[in-house]
Amino acid sequence: MTPFDPNRGKWIPWVFVGGMGVVVLVNLVLVFAALSSFTGVTVGQSYDRGRAYNQVLDAAQRQQALGWSAAVALQDGALSVVVRDREGLPVPGRIEGVLQRPLERKALPLDFTSPGTGRFRADIAPGQPGQWEARLTLHGPGQQTLDIRQRVIAP
DSSP states (O other): OOOOOTTTTTTHHHHHHHHHHHHHHHHHHHHHHHHHHOOSOSSTTHHHHHHTHHHHHHHHHHHHHHTOEEEEEEETTEEEEEEEOTTSOBOOSEEEEEEEOTTTOOEEEEOOEEEETTEEEEEOOOSSOEEEEEEEEEEOGGGOEEEEEEEEEEO
């Protein structure tokens, strides 16, 4: 029989303290990562936009009633947009907007040319690979507008 040693189990409480220390450290790292990578703003002036939400819904319904659709592509150093109506015919007009990084709020202005009716092209070099968001507005015939927001991937 071995004699009783009172110092034998003194390390056991330190296992619990070390385990909790690891949990706190991991949580602090995650909090830092969350606060340093997200701007916290998803919609500017969200309170005012919320109060006018019926107007936002009406605008979305008017846009849907137009039946216009847009195809956006980022390739070969250019952002190209093709806009067609419900019957598949090109929609004339002018387009304006920006290419924006979703998290960084870095926006690159776009200068569009129209090589043909319903086709628009803006030369752009995003500089950083990854996901970008094209935020565009087409001003078409009859004072009609089409809000275009589409994510594209830069190589």
